[in-house]
Amino acid sequence: MSDHINTALVIGGGVAGPVTAMALQQAGIEATVYEAYDGTAEGVGAALGLAPNGLAALDAIGAGDLVRGLGDPMKSIVLQSWNGRQLAEIGNPGTLEPTRLVMRSDLYQALYGEACARGIRIEHGKRLVGVQEGRDAVTAQFADGTTATGELLVGADGIRSTVRNLIDPAAPQPRYAGLQGFGSVSTLAGAVPDTGGKMFMTFGKRAFFGLQVVGGNAVWFVNLPHPEPLTPAEAVAYGAERWLKVLAEACAEDRTPALELIRHTDPAELLITGPMENMPLLPHWSRGRMVLVGDSAHAPSSSSGQGASLAIESSVELARCARDLPLDEALARYEALRRPRVERIIKHTERTNSNKAAGPVGRVLRDALMPIGMKLMNPEKFSAHLHHRIDWAAPAA
Structure with missing residues (x-):
């Protein structure tokens, strides 16, 4: 597996799938997206926050401005207690553009349409049921009896990923x-x-x-x-x-x-x-010619405000590594670049979820201590994860 790849199969046509295919295409790799559902996902999903780091990752593949026009800026987040008392206000640093509040359906349609406009093929009704791995290629087997072969198979199939279970049948569940x-x-x-x-x-x-x-x-x-x-x-x-x-x-x-x-x-x-x-920490993000991106590898709960942004980052970073390195080195480099960052954010999100589900005693302590803690916290450190940028022009090695 020392050769650079030319073709890829992307399993999953949500947010990460089309972004992965566009990033791979920009890296000179022909990618086709295979979606399990027969139809598209217009009208599916609630609102989400697309953070500055996610928008910057889309900029790396020329799709940032496409998304900026979809939602409204979220200038800050105001945290309150049940009685209306303000506990804290968290804003983006002035050097960053604001997070944008977008409907998932709008984001999906924009990315899907852009991928199609760039000539990327998206096939529906292709539910993955198995793979056959060879020395030079991997073949996806679908429930309708058809197959597809490429040099790399990317699992962008969400938190209940089939590809994750094929890579590691013992992988932890959400x-x-x-x-x-x-x-x-x-x-x-x-x-x-x-x-x-x-x-x-x-x-x-x-x-x-x-x-x-x-x-x-x-x-x-x-x-x-x-x-x-x-x-x-x-x-x-x-x-x-x-x-x-x-x-x-x-x-x-x-x-x-x-x-x-x-x-x-x-x-x-x-x-x-x-x-x-949340996705617990996975021991393996790849095996052979298969690899995970987005929620299939590192889903934070929606409390993070980073699910879509992290998925987009990983899609772009995978393509950059596949562009510059032989496949086995590319997958190892991709994981080394991404794992520490996403695991740090997931860990922080688990604490946020605990605050949301606090009992009567925990609620009192939280409301008393949060304003103090926020005043003591360095705003730049708190927002450091928003500054992350992928330098597409830089060699992945």
């Missing part, structure tokens, strides 16, 4: 963070005051609530502590109408707009995003 996710976009004119480009996040008595008013619409989410993990399908099966009642009860005592927004949400408009999960 770890539940103790929270279920919900959200919606309310068009209630004047129902809540304008947030001035800020995201307000509230540690409620029984749930965590986030809100930003964008274009007159209230984009909101709730992280609800739940003792047992529910799969996305189980959470949906419980029913949006029943969940809205649960959410209203959980937010009833908090001095936020949550209760009013929940009460005026049509059940058909409630986004049930399912369990919030």
Whole structure:
């Protein structure tokens, strides 16, 4: 496996898949994307934050400006207690552009369309079920009986990755963070005051609530502590109408707009995003001619605000390494560049999730200590992860 590669199979057509294919194409490697679902994912998913580091990674493949026009800037995050007391305000350093709040569906459509415009083939209805590895190539086997062969197979197939299990059948599974996710976009004119480009996040008595008013619409989410993990399908099966009642009860005592927004949400408009999960540290990111990117390798929970940005970074960095190094060296270099960074962010996110699910005693301690801790913290150190840049022109070696 000492040769440079010319062709790649990208498994998964979400956010990381098209970005990986575009980055590989820019590196001179022909890539085809294979998506398990028959159709596209328009309208699927809630809002997410695309951080400055993620936008910079898209700039490396000429797609940053495409995404900047999609969302609204998030000038800062204001942390509050249940009674409206401000605990902290976290803003991007003045040297960085703001994080952008975008709907996942909008981001997906933009990246999908750009990949197609660049001549990248995306095939649907291709659910991976197995692989055959050879000395010079790897063949993907799909549930419909078809196959595809390339010199590299990239798993961009999300937190429940099939490729991850093929690389390492003993790989750990996603770890539940103790929270279920919900959200919606309310068009209630004047129902809540304008947030001035800020995201307000509230540690409620029984749930965590986030809100930003964008274009007159209230984009909101709730992280609800739940003792047992529910799969996305189980959470949906419980029913949006029943969940809205649960959410209203959980937010009833908090001095936020949550209760009013929940009460005026049509059940058909409630986004049930399912369990919030992290990926435990994986012993192996690659094997032979197979490698992982994005959530399949390093999914932080949504509390990080970095899931999409880290996935985009890894896609670009993998392509840079594959451009400059023989395959075995490229995969080792890619992991060495990415693993310390993503594991550090995942570890920080686990602490954030603990704060969201704090009990009565933990809540009091958190609300008392957080303002002190934030005042003592060096703002530049706190935002250091946002400054990360990939120098596409620099040799990966």
